[in-house]
Amino acid sequence: MSTSTTPGTDEPRERILSPAYAATTVGLFSLIAFAAFEAMAVTTVMPTVARSLDGFDYYALAFAAPFASGVVGMVAAGMWADRRGPFQPLLASLVTFSLGLLVCGTAPAMELFVVGRIVQGLGSGAMIVVAYVLVGLVYPARLRGAIFAAFAAAWVLPALFGPGVAAFVAHAVGWRWVFLGIVFLVAVSAVLVTPTARRQPAPAEPGAASLSRLGWAVLAAAAVLALELLGSGTGATLVAAALAFVLVVVGVRPLLPAGTLTGGRGLPAVIATRGLLAASFFCAEAYIVYVLQERWDLTPGQAGIALTLVGVVWAASSQVSSRLGERVSHGAAFRFGTSVVLLGVAGIAALVWLRSRGTGVPAPAPIAAYVLASIGMGFAYPRTGVAMLASATDEDRGFNSSALTVADSLGAALALSVSGIAYAAAVRADVDPFSVVYALAVVIGVLGVVVGARAAARPEVSGRSPA
Template identity: 40%
Template sequence: MQVAAAVPTEGPFARRYRALSIGAVSLVALYAFESLAVTTAMPTVAAALDGLSLYAMAFAGTLVSSVVGMVAAGRWADRSGPRVPLAHGVAWFAFGLVVAGLAPAMWVLLVGRMVQGFGGGLMSVALYVVVGRVYPPALRARIFAAFAAAWVVPAIVGPAISGLIVEHLGWRWVFLLFPLVAGVAALMVLPALCGLGPLPEPDPVAGDRHRMVWAVVAAASALLLHHGGQQRGWVAAALLAFAVAGLLLSMVRLLPPGTLRAARGLPTVIALRGIAAAAFFGTEVFLPLLLSRERGLSPAWAGAALTIGALGWSLGSWNRGRMKDPSPARVLQAGMALLTLGVAGAALAVIPAMPLAVAMAAWVVAGLGMGTVFPSLSVLTLELSPPARQGVNASALQLCDALFTAAMLAVAGSMFAALLERAPLAAYLSGFSMTAALGLLGLLLAGRVRPADAG
């Protein structure tokens, strides 16, 4: 299936791409709807299952298990084509939703969320490979923008619908309504990939046989980091030391060389994805909890914060998809500046006298920043990767996203759990200050996305 040489003036929904584009965007929209709905419902879920101390883990567990799925999907897609890992991803994702929806206790829900995360990791990398293998370079920014735009309808109706489901049907239906829809979306996209087989000569990766082992080490280390942060004394110190060591060692082996020191070019592109994701999602996870628990909003109204943030993201992505040959560094600097300002502004919601409209407006700004940054990083990753390494590098892009965010949630979640009963204001501010600092770090690194020999 050689369509990458198509006339670049065609759009991603031209006849030759239409079925595939609609199916892929539908999967992204489903994932978006579920993500926003679960984030809206989670404060109620944690209260119902007496699991507020594991609130951050409910999100971090999904992220760390997605690491294993991403690593598996990267080489799998390069060697056999993206169709099979995508099909498995949808199946595992749907199964995890069922487990979570039927969970009698918080730990069972965590297991379901981890199964769901594994499937999501398979899906996300497979879709990136589809873009690299099918669409010509001139269309890649537009299809990534379409993926981001697929969050528009879920962003508008997802949190509100989720809040209403929680209030009138119960939180379990937020999980149980999605598996059938996932199967229908898969039937739309998978037939279009039947001719997309393996690459003639997949590029070997040093230590490839051990990548799955290191993915499991990374996931276990991130979970241990979260658990250790809630312990006390020498037990906490020992667990945290093991967790940090395991996380750093696994990152060195899973991510491109130089990522952790933000070497120029692709390593900085990968690092920025993790930094931006940790800054945004590390704030978003706690925002509905703050609005419902401290400011007294209903689940539906607390979910409105997610709605406006996702709308800002979609608007930023729409604008990015229409830029003509922009300077990558300047675009990323602008996006990271917006993200940092938005995170800092949203943190003002912890002040009881502060009108919530201020925080909501700031979260739109944060969404604009993410809509600018994420498509730009996706395009740069494909641009800086030879065809035989697009799967591996797309996997690394999302691995960094998941690992940085999971680590951020582990640290923030531990501080939150330790401070919540004694000093609620400090509990929220401890996390928000870290995410704002990450945004500022991303702004400082954005000028390093081009290799040194590129000028």
């Protein structure tokens, strides 16, 4: 939807809020903003939920579940969008996401709460893929960096108010209304964004549907959840957990472009970088409120300040990355972003370890390290979407969008599952479990730096062959 220009004439520069794109931009912004509010709210109240439902054994699984099931939603939405356009998968994703919220908000036990998180993940995964497809359909290449930066900016208001509102609601009327209240926000988002999706035509040459890809996604998601459930055991249970890990690799391979699992240069490395960024950062984020409460005796509201700062700084960093545009190559953005994420996560790990040794580390120190990591995420994370769309065509835009978000979601889910195993093992061994979890995040961050350097080459082909 670009406009033609005549040489020698001065025409107003198109922006994402120009008349041709304003409605779509507002709709997508609202979709991301409400999803961001949910993420901020859940991270804030999860320790409270676990205490209320006596479910700390499922703490990591409650975070990993929506990431894992989101893979299924992503693949399904990508296939659906490639064949029918974005409207139908968007509508289905909004309904599924809302159903998951209702299950979580009414769950009488942690096991059912996790089921709700699985359903919620199906919907949220599909929503993100449809959003990427809409960006590819509606915006010209020169505006895509700006819209992805706007996605990051959509986290600002939820970051400013989400943790505080969630903590207040949980204290005033109970944590269940944190989930039930978000259903109304989703309804508002649907009103804003579905008209844009309805106007998009189905692809002229629909991509071929492959039920086998959906089957592989189900296998990968189920294996991630099984890994977390089995990994805390011993003996034969550990053997089963190892098998589950192998099944994750087997299941995800057909869902990604060739070479992704080995960090092949170009698009494979871009997608792998996205997955490793998500794995390292969200592994650290899942435990930040928990560790601030347990080791620094902060209240949920006080600990939630960390989420507020990160949301604002991430968005600001994304805006800087977008404004720099082509003056900073994607490869340079990836190298800078992955390095800063590693530095921030390593800082958290060191400070948590020092605290476990009795050192009087003040609470602002780990919060500052967490904020530092968000600078790297904001700078590199949106660039992965821009780089991916640069290699996409009408026939595989859904596949590539799905692959990017699959790597993102499955990377985080796998890291969270392994972190849950590591946490339980550390408790049994009488070792500080938070130090072990953050050490894991550091190792993943190192891998992110290595693979991020290989993403410097510009993607040339998208490739649907297995990873």
